[in-house]
Amino acid sequence: MSRPRPKAQRSESLHRQVARNIRNDIEAGRLRDGQSLPSTRELAAEWQVSPFTITEAMDVLIREGLVVSKPRAGRVVHAPHVTEAPRPKVSVTQVVFVGGFAGSGKTELGRVLARETGWSILDKDTTTRSVVEVALELQGLSPNDRESDVYVNKIRPREYEALIGTMTENVQCGNSAIVTAPFIREFSDAAWVSRIQATCKDLGATPHFVWVYCDASTMHTYVRHRGAARDATKLANWETYISGIDLELRPPVPHIVIDNSASSKxxxxxARNLLATILNEDVDK
Structure with a gap:
C-alpha cells in the first residue's frame, strides 16, 4: 500500500471509504494476517486525507476486529479467518464467471471467493496482460490501449480464448474455478453464454454467472484508486465513457448480482452469501 492514491471522493464519509477499501484488501488477501500497516502519517499521505480521518478509519477496523494495536508494532492486520477458514467440499466441479465494468470490484470479489474456497482464480488481466501489452507494442500502439480496432477486434478475442482455455484445463483436472473478466460482450451474447454452459456440462461442471454492479460514482472512485495506466482514457473522458455503457447490463441467463456500490452491504x-447459494445448489444435485 505504498503507492500514492488519488484523493478520496465523498460518495460516502471519507473515513468509511478508506476503511472499506482496506477491509477489501484484507479480505482479498492483499493485506495478510499479522502484517503491519503503515503509520497514520503514511496512510494519510497515501489516501490524501487528514491523519484524523485515518484514525477514524482505523477505529472502524479495530471495532470490526480486522486490525489490532500492538506495542512497538503499531497497527497490525488481524485476519486469521482469511487463511484458516475450512474449505468447502463440492460433489460437482463449480465454475463461477464474474463479470462487471472497469472498477466494479469483480477481481476483489473473485479473490474473496478464492480465499473462502481454495478454488482456482483465473483473472483475465493476470493471465494475459503482459502478452497483450507486447502485442500492442508490436502493432505500434500504446501497451495501455484498450479502445483501438486492433485491440478490440484482434487481440481481445484471443484474451478470452486463452482465459476460457485455462478454465477448461483446470476443470478437466477436477479443479473448481473462479473466472474474472469484464465479460461485457460475452454476457451480452446469448449464444456465447449457451456455448459456455454446454462446455461446462460436457466437462461435468456447473457454471454460475455473477454480475458485479457498481454505481457510476463509486466506480469512478475504484478506477481512480487502482491507478492503472490502461484506465487513463476512461478517466480523461469519464462522462463520455459512462454515457456509452449500459449500467443495467446483466447476463441473459439466471445469475446473481453483487452490488458493490458505496451504499451496499x-x-x-x-461474497459469502453467494458462496452459500452455490454450495446449497451443489447439495441439491
Whole structure:
C-alpha cells in the first residue's frame, strides 16, 4: 500500500471509504494476517486525507476486529479467518464467471471467493496482460490501449480464448474455478453464454454467472484508486465513457448480482452469501 492514491471522493464519509477499501484488501488477501500497516502519517499521505480521518478509519477496523494495536508494532492486520477458514467440499466441479465494468470490484470479489474456497482464480488481466501489452507494442500502439480496432477486434478475442482455455484445463483436472473478466460482450451474447454452459456440462461442471454492479460514482472512485495506466482514457473522458455503457447490463441467463456500490452491504458478506447459494445448489444435485 505504498503507492500514492488519488484523493478520496465523498460518495460516502471519507473515513468509511478508506476503511472499506482496506477491509477489501484484507479480505482479498492483499493485506495478510499479522502484517503491519503503515503509520497514520503514511496512510494519510497515501489516501490524501487528514491523519484524523485515518484514525477514524482505523477505529472502524479495530471495532470490526480486522486490525489490532500492538506495542512497538503499531497497527497490525488481524485476519486469521482469511487463511484458516475450512474449505468447502463440492460433489460437482463449480465454475463461477464474474463479470462487471472497469472498477466494479469483480477481481476483489473473485479473490474473496478464492480465499473462502481454495478454488482456482483465473483473472483475465493476470493471465494475459503482459502478452497483450507486447502485442500492442508490436502493432505500434500504446501497451495501455484498450479502445483501438486492433485491440478490440484482434487481440481481445484471443484474451478470452486463452482465459476460457485455462478454465477448461483446470476443470478437466477436477479443479473448481473462479473466472474474472469484464465479460461485457460475452454476457451480452446469448449464444456465447449457451456455448459456455454446454462446455461446462460436457466437462461435468456447473457454471454460475455473477454480475458485479457498481454505481457510476463509486466506480469512478475504484478506477481512480487502482491507478492503472490502461484506465487513463476512461478517466480523461469519464462522462463520455459512462454515457456509452449500459449500467443495467446483466447476463441473459439466471445469475446473481453483487452490488458493490458505496451504499451496499460489505463485499465480503455478499461474497459469502453467494458462496452459500452455490454450495446449497451443489447439495441439491
Amino acid at each position: 460489505p463485499l465480503q458478506d455478499q
